[in-house]
Amino acid sequence: MRSLAKRLGGLALAAGLFCAAPALAFEGLVEKKVFEMPSYTTVGGGTIKNVRIGWESYGKLNDARDNVILVTHFFSGNSHAAGKYKMEDPAPGYWDSIIGPGKPLDTDKFFIISSDTLVNLSPKDPTVTTTGPASVNPDTGKPYGMSFPVVTIRDFVNVQKALLDSLNVKSLHAVMGGSMGSLQALEWGATHPEMVKRVVAVIGGAEADPFLIGWLNLWAAPIRVDPNWQGGDYYGKAEPKAGLTEALKLVTLHARHWKWADATFGRGWAEEGKDPAASMNNQYAIEAWLDKAAAARAAVSDANHFLYLVKANQTFLVGGGGSLDEGLAKIKAPVLLIPSADDLVFPPERAMRPLKERLEKQGIAVTYTDAITTSLGHLDGIANIAKAGDAISAFMAK
Amino acid sequence: MRSLAKRLGGLALAAGLFCAAPALAFEGLVEKKVFEMPSYTTVGGGTIKNVRIGWESYGKLNDARDNVILVTHFFSGNSHAAGKYKMEDPAPGYWDSIIGPGKPLDTDKFFIISSDTLVNLSPKDPTVTTTGPASVNPDTGKPYGMSFPVVTIRDFVNVQKALLDSLNVKSLHAVMGGSMGSLQALEWGATHPEMVKRVVAVIGGAEADPFLIGWLNLWAAPIRVDPNWQGGDYYGKAEPKAGLTEALKLVTLHARHWKWADATFGRGWAEEGKDPAASMNNQYAIEAWLDKAAAARAAVSDANHFLYLVKANQTFLVGGGGSLDEGLAKIKAPVLLIPSADDLVFPPERAMRPLKERLEKQGIAVTYTDAITTSLGHLDGIANIAKAGDAISAFMAK
Known part of the structure; x- marks a missing residue:
């Protein structure tokens, strides 16, 4: 039996949940900046101080300030969409394959900007700046925990x-995002139709359908079962x-596909000589890989932030309330939909195919x-976005 | 917003993970019997005393003892395939729609027998008799827990x-099972080719592919995270x-489909007036339903049994070792394959379609x-098996 170490030799995907496909880095180094607001009132009426x-941004803002493309990130992602912070970074940002000079999101023409969301999954990642349950509440001097207000897309x-x-940006040439980023892109189109000229939605949809709502509940479940979670009050103590x-393992596997599992692991064992049938503790290669990949991710993530992200995704219905069609009717910009054929999180036949019809019905x-028909499942929308490069270039030029 | 109670009014599926579709009960009452072995040595060399x-059985064994159909059960199922124990039972066994006089598994012709597996999920169900980690080890006088030997299909x-x-049954007219039952049916065909005249495999396959191995790991994960699990040593104490x-919620949702979720819940709320966006504790209807359905199931289930069932499924490769083709080559009987079109656990394009080709290559x-194209996903192979009734009848008559 082939050992896990052998199977994973050279596997570029091992580092995290989502890694960009090999591609040329964005030219020039990227600088991470921080935007601050003294106070923000949520849609639900909560106050966050x-x-x-x-x-971060790539390319240059023109004098008219109308060459801006906003890139919105996925569930386990952050604002690092392209380039490197330091030349020695092992990999560039996740969509580096389509962001750069002469690429579909052409930095010779466009000013591309991307920001970390509220309650970003990875507040412990030194390159991420976010505000969420792990942040200190200025009123108490302690982390918010579950007292942080519910936030939405x-x-x-x-x-x-x-x-x-x-x-001072008043116009967006486009808003583009993958997965949870596509929810934000469509929401931008619905809530700021005067400002948004184009919407590009990748591997996502205009609502969390009930099956996805159920799956999101289950993604979060292991956190709530962990005795260290303590109702979210674990800061400064042992963390869950x-x-x-386990929650991140669920996200990781759900975002992939059996074609990937077949090609990468087969029924290989985690360790040579340790037959999984011989002991309850012996594993298959894919199990050990999931443990390792998710543990690496967990080291920079926060459990409460995970729960808040789940809630933000569950509650999503484009345009804020009413019906799906009412929300979609608010969009005025043309929309480019880019599904991944093998997506098991937002299956095209449930998400983007009916969305296409609904949008067209709204005129x-x-x-x-x-274009994206590779074998990584949902993840293809991140790792293999370059396959839709021509469609993106044409849409941006329209 | 519609409340959960309203949405679930009359929903026949609420009682458990798998419930048979409404159908005429098997005529006559069913009697549960117990088979005992003083000692059994597992494939892995372990001893279980x-x-x-x-x-249980339906129909009559003929004098030649050659009219036997063995029905093997699914992951969360048991030997109760048809009929009722008492007239007042709320529902008959899970495949009652195809087992009975004049039905595809015709009790006027066949003697149909079904048994609880080792490590059956539900040792606390009074109608189930099984031996597993929750059983008392006669050598110690205490439950085995995780010292129970690994068992396989x-x-x-x-x-x-x-x-x-x-x-004294030496011949099987057929072996038929759904999901984990199909693994057993195919394994019967491979290991007792002289005895098995027909194999009917429903919503399953001839191996656990690596993606499924990963999913099974994740089904089990919440149990291991639960502080009450205690390495499996929880008997007589607070149980996990x-x-x-949460593990049973995963099984429940994975075995269903977004078509079912759309039709049953939409984006309805669990409780009138409790907007899920207003509080981290407010739920959607599908979340509350999953909690309730799984809690009912957990009341009769055992956590260690769940882990042992996961292992038994993960380690399955038909014919016991070597390659898939070597295992399949041992089968001599004709095989009827019955997938469910929307199956997300054993998707036909990954499981039964390639299996058909591999079997045919072996002659x-x-x-x-x-025939099964309804909207319940994997579960359709249990709840809507009658849709394949004609195919089953024809196959049994061949």
Whole structure:
């Protein structure tokens, strides 16, 4: 039996949940900046003081300030969409394959900006700046924990809007995002139709359907079972690392596909000589890989932030309330939909195919590309976005 | 917003993970019997003393003892495949729609027998008799816990063989099972080709592929995170009920489909007036339903049994070792494959479609029916098996 170490030799995907495919790095180094708001009131009426959000940009803002493309990030992602902070960084940002000079999101033409969301999954990642349950509540001097207000995709958009206001940006050439980023992109289109000229939604949809709501509940479940979670009051104590790791394993596997599992692991064992049938403790290679990949991710993540992200995704219905069609009717910009054929989180037949029809019924110009047909499942929308590069280039030029 | 109570009014599926579709009960009452073995040695070399397994039958064994159909059960199922124990039972056994006089598994012709597996999920269900980690080890006078030997699908088959030997049954007209039951049916075909005349595999496959191995790991994960699990040593103490419930929620949702979720819940709230966006504790209807359905199931289930079932499924490769093709080559009987079109656990394109080709390459006569195209996902193979009734009748008559 092939050992895990052998199977994983050279596997570029081992480092995290989502890694960009090999590609040329964005030219020039990227600088992470921080946007601050003294106070933000959520859609639900909660107040968050001292909001701090990381952001970065690629390319140059033109004098008219109308060459801006906003890139919104996925569940386990952050604002690092392209380039490197230091030349020695092992990998560039996640969509580096389509962001850069001459690429579909052409930094010779566009000013591309990306920000960390509220309640970003990875507050312990030194490159991430976010505000969420792990942040200190200035009123108490202690981390918020579960007293942090519920936030929604619309709240993410509102904070991004404030960031753009601070840069005096009044027009967006496009908003583009993958997975949870696509929810934000569509929400931008619905809530700021006067400002958004194009929407690019990748591997996502305009609502959390009930099956996805159920799955999101289950992603979060191991955290709540972990005795260290303590109702979210674990800061300064032992953290619910085991539960968070299992939660991240669920995200990792759900975002992939059996084609990937077949090609990468087969029924290989985790360790040579340790037959999984011989002991309850012996594992298959894919099990050990999931443990390792998720543990690495858990080291920079926060369990409460995971729960708040789950809630933000569950509550998403584009345009804020009413029906799906009412929300979609608010969008005026043309929309480019980019599904991944093998997506098991947002299956095209449930998410983007019916969305295309609904948008067209509202009179919205829709471009739909089936270009992404590789074998990573949902993750293809991040790792293999370059396959939709021509469609993106054409859409940006329209 | 519609409340959960309203949405669930009259929902026949609420009682458990798998419930048979409404159908006429098997005529006559069913009696549960117990088969005992003083000692059983597992494929892995472990010894289990005092093996006790429940079983039941429908129809009459003929004089030649060659009219036997063995029905093997699914992960969360048991030997109650048809009929009622008492007239007032709320529902008959899970495949009652195809078992009975004049039905595809015709009790006027066949003697249908079904037994509880080793490590059956539900040792606390009074109608189930099984031997597993929750059983008392006669050598210590205490429950085995995780000292119970690893058991495999082949072990399930070996115990069923001993039961049939005790009845002096030397020939099987057919072996038929759904999901984990299909693994057993195929394993019967590979290990007793002289005895098995027909194999009917429903919503399953001939191996646990690596993606499924990963999912099974994740099904089990909440149990191991639960502080009450205590390495499996929880008998007589607080049990890992929260972890077991979350594990059963995973099984429940994975075995269903977004079409079911859309039709049953939409984005409805769990409680009128409690907007899920207003509080981290407010839920959508599907979340509350999952909690309730799984909690009911957890009340009769055992967490360690769940872990042992996961292992038995993960280690499955038909024919016991070597390659898939080597295992399949041992099968001589014709095979009927019945997938569910929307199955997300054993997707037909990953499981039964390639299996059909592999079997045919071995010269095995395969019948494949696409008759099950309803909206419950994997569960359709249990709840809507009657849709394949004609195919089953024809196959049994061949």
